[in-house]
Amino acid sequence: MKERSPKPYLVRAIHEWCTESGLTPYLSVRVNSATRVPAEHVKNGEIVLNVSCDATHKLTIRDDLIQFAARFNGVSRECSIPMDAVAGIFAKENGQGLFFPVEAAQEGAAEAPAEPPSTSPTNGGGKPKLQIIK
Numbered sequence: 399m400k401e402r403s404p405k406p407y408l409v410r411a412i413h414e415w416c417t418e419s420g421l422t423p424y425l426s427v428r429v430n431s432a433t434r435v436p437a438e439h440v441k442n443g444e445i446v447l448n449v450s451c452d453a454t455h456k457l458t459i460r461d462d463l464i465q466f467a468a469r470f471n472g473v474s475r476e477c478s479i480p481m482d483a484v485a486g487i488f489a490k491e492n493g494q495g496l497f498f499p500v501e502a503a504q505e506g507a508a509e510a511p512a513e514p515p516s517t518s519p520t521n522g523g524g525k526p527k528l529q530i531i532k
Contacts, residue, residue, distance in 0.1 A: 409496075410459050412488070413459065417451060421490065422491060423450055423490075424447065426484070426486040426487070429444060430480070439470060447477070454467065461481065462481050486498060
């Protein structure tokens, strides 16, 4: 019998802790061929996503996959992230959370789409926005 990974349980726990604490959960993702996120927001093979309840629609965190819909530059997009592509989950406000080691099964990580010219997203308050953070 294959041993179950604790990763999805830890991701769900940190997401719940952030939500209940009034913090904003961010997901750090290593983009590979199985990851479905807006390619124009991928930088150096990685993307950081706001996965708060206010920023996502129909968020599901399963043992093998994280799925949700979110708005990117005002356009609703479906996102699908394999659990093995998750590099970490943390609170935007204080950086507390968990980061995971790179897994050997990260095939296709080098196949991440080329990044477009970078623009600096800003959120001057109001409605939450997904943005890349460094």
